[in-house]
Amino acid sequence: MLLYVDLDMDQISEGYVILMTGLFIVFSALFSLFLFFRFGMSYLLYIYKIITKGRDRKIEDIAVDADEDFTGEIAAAIATAIHMYLNEQHDKENPILTIKQAKKQYSPWSSKIYGTHNRL
Amino acid sequence: MRKLLIIFGVMSFLIFIRPVLGLNSNTNTDNTEITLSAEQVAPEHRGEGVLEGAFNGIKQFYSYTGFANATSGHIIMIIIGLIFIYLGIKFDYEPLLLIPIGTGVMLGNIPFVAGNMTGIYETGSVFNYLYFGVVKGIYPPLIFLGIGAMTDFSSLIANPKLMLLGAAAQIGVFGTFLGALYLGFNLPEAGAIGIIGGADGPTAIFLSSKLANGINILPDGTTVKNLIGPIAIAAYSYMALVPVIQPPIMRLLVSKEDRKIRMKPPRAVSQKEKMLFPIIGLLLTTFISPSALPLLGMLFFGNLLKESGRTERLAETARTKLIDIVTILLGVTVGASTQADIFLNKDSLLIFGLGAISFVIATMGGLFFAKFMNLFLKGDDRINPLIGAAGVSAVPDSARVVHTEALKSDPHNYLLMHAMAPNVSGVIGSAVAAGIILSFLA
Structure with a gap:
């Protein structure tokens, strides 16, 4: 749609064109993202700070410097613990189904005779 | 009585x-x-x-x-479906995909008499209506919405340079594209086949539904082949086989010392940064590659739902119920689209071969680029080249593979968080690549 460079160009060479340009564009796309987050983010956060100054802050932001101690290793340890805990939670049931007669003591809750003999 | x-x-x-x-x-x-x-x-x-x-x-x-x-083709395909189900259950290779697809393969290959509105390719049949979402590329963006709502980009934000690894692995896409051209596929078909190297099922289905759908007509008057089924099956089965394909390449290309490199833990990322990421990512990537808008737009939209902090309900639905529903429909219909008379031919075999090669190229591209980046990085900043392999999306399997491979050479080197960064940037990268191929060839 965009780029039919030459219609009589054979497929393979057009393939090479697409290969080169495609790779270049993919790289440039992610590279621009990289540049932005490497260098542009701090400015953006600064602007954000100015804009939201004094307003209500319901979404608490995690202060970067306050969390120095919380490393990925701690997170991994916690995650492992949770994972191991959750893996314990099998609900294994006995696959053998039997109908057991429930042995019940005589319950006279609606017995007329019982009611007449033992007045409450 | x-x-x-x-x-x-x-x-x-x-x-x-x-x-x-x-x-x-x-x-x-x-x-x-x-x-x-x-x-x-x-x-x-x-x-x-x-x-x-x-x-x-x-x-x-x-x-x-x-x-x-029944013909021998039907029987073969049913056996393939059974193998998929077996792999999913026994080895736990992406069971959420392989079991629906395996069942779909069986459903699509139950022999029937044509004309009773049974088959997936017969207009008006129930399966045909469900398949509509595949043919028109409706399901993939919905899946991307869910992926966005479940993905945590913080490791990527903390270490943006790892984004380049996601781009490097896309060499698999373009390398396979070229290979397919050499094997005699025409341009749109080759483009659709190439995206298998993106190791991203939804992207592969999206692109093949646009390029190799059996409807488009080429400039020379011929109709493109319908390759959605083989491409999707190849993409998903190789994604499931990532734990088998990648480790040997990693061991081959990365030296023992390099495998032991420890990376410093990623810094904590503030909520603001997490909120800004999807917005900036959306604007930047879609301005560069507008054709990838359905995929990237939904991906970043899902992520914004997750990170905004105000739309937890929507994010919750997107990452659980919605993506489950779409995965079920997508898996079964893609599986069922492998009707033997359409699926069993030389092209499918070639696509499977190319798919395997594309995964290998993509993994190698990521690993080499990580080594290349290490040339410029000093001391603490050096990256473990293994995480380059995670640049072939296949979220989160390839990251997991990297993690286990690193643990083999150093039992205390936990790379999972670092590997997630190239992993998610691989998703962005392959969506961008799909957009580029689409804009060239559609």
Whole structure:
């Protein structure tokens, strides 16, 4: 749609064109993202700070410097613990189904005779 | 009461066997008198005729059954479906995908007589309506919405340079594209096949539904082949096989010392940064590659739902119920689209071969680029080249593979968080690549 460079160009060479340009564009796309987050983010956060100054802050932001101690290793340890805990939670049931007669003591809750003999 | 039942039973039995006894003259109201008299002359013959009719009926019924229509192709495909289910259950290779797809493969290859609105390719059949979402590329963006709502980009934000690894692995896409061209596929088909190297099922389906859908007409007047089924199956099965494909390449290309490189833990990322990421990512990537808008737009939208902090309900739905529903429909219909007469041919075999190569190239691209980046990085900033392999999306399997491979050479080197960064940037990268191929070839 965009780029039919030459219609009589054979497929393979057009393939090479697409290969080169495609790779270049993919790289440039992610590279621009990289540049932005490497260098542009701090400015953006600064602007954000100015804009939201004094307003209500319901979404608490995690202060970067306050969390120095919380490393990925701690997170991994916690995650492992949770994972191991959750893996314990099998609900294994006995696959053998039997109908057991429930042995019940005589319950006279609606017995007329019982009611007449033992007045409450 | 019992007597009444017995009488009723005997009567109904008599009515039931009446045709066999030749007492059916009054049932065939449209019989002419001649036939009636003929029956009176030879009632036994009539009885035989009825038996024969019944037999013919059974025979006709039999001709409609799968047993009569089965071909070796059907049997092969059903066995393939069973293997998928087996792999999913036994080895836990992406069971959420392989079991729906495996079942779909069986459903699509039950032999049937054409024309009864059964098959997935027959207009008006139920499966055809469900398949519509695949053909028109509706399901993939919905899946991307869910992926966005479940993905945590913080490791990527913390270490943005890892984004380049996601781009490096896309060399698999373009390398395979070229390979497919050399094997004689035309440009759109090759583009669709190439995206298998993106190791991203939804992206592969999206692109093949746009390029190799059996509807588009090429400039020279021929129609493109319908390759959605083979491409999707190849993409998903190789994604499931990532734990088998990648480790040997990693061991081959990354030296023992490099495998032991420890990376410093990623810094904590603030909520603001997490909120800004999807917005900036959306704007930047879609401005560069607008054709990838359905995929990237939904991906970043899902992520914004997750990170905004105000739309937890929507994010929750997107990452659980919605993506589950779409995965079910997508898996079954993609599986069912592998009808033997369409699927079993030389092209599918070639696509499977190319798919394997594309995964290898993509993994190698990521690993080499990680080594290349290490040339410029000093000391603490050096990256473990293994995480380059996670640049082939296949979220989160390839990251997990990297993690386990690193643990093999150093039992205390936990790379999972680091590997997630190239992993998710691989998703972005392959969506961008899909957009580029689409804008060139659509």
